[in-house]
Amino acid sequence: MKxxxxxxxxxxxxxxxxxxxxKFAAGKKVFEQAECKRCHIEMIGGDGSEIFTRPDRxxxxxxxxxxxxxxxxxxxxxxxxxxxxxxxxxxxxKLYYKFP
Numbered sequence: 001m002k003x004x005x006x007x008x009x010x011x012x013x014x015x016x017x018x019x020x021x022x023k024f025a026a027g028k029k030v031f032e033q034a035e036c037k038r039c040h041i042e043m044i045g046g047d048g049s050e051i052f053t054r055p056d057r058x059x060x061x062x063x064x065x066x067x068x069x070x071x072x073x074x075x076x077x078x079x080x081x082x083x084x085x086x087x088x089x090x091x092x093x094k095l096y097y098k099f100p
Contacts, residue, residue, distance in 0.1 A: 018093060039072075069088055
């Protein structure tokens with residue numbers, strides 16, 4: 001019985017959302033308003049989404065995603081809030097990164 005309980009706890013922990021306070025729809029809106037896609041297209045071409053999926057991508061975990069969002073934010077005229085960062089992270093994670 002103890003083993004079953006431990007396994008259930010591990011499964012629930014493994015499926016934890018790394019951005020529980022982030023909102024997908026709000027993140028999509030930030031992505032569009034900040035014109036992230038335009039910048040990514042300029043950087044790598046195509047539709048810009050390969051920046052998230054390429055084999056040598058820089059973002060490998062949730063902490064790195066937030067850090068990279070801050071770097072991107074510093075390169076734009078749009079100053080996004082901490083909540084916007086969480087929303088954007090939740091949006092990008094659901095679409096591309098899929099961090100547990």
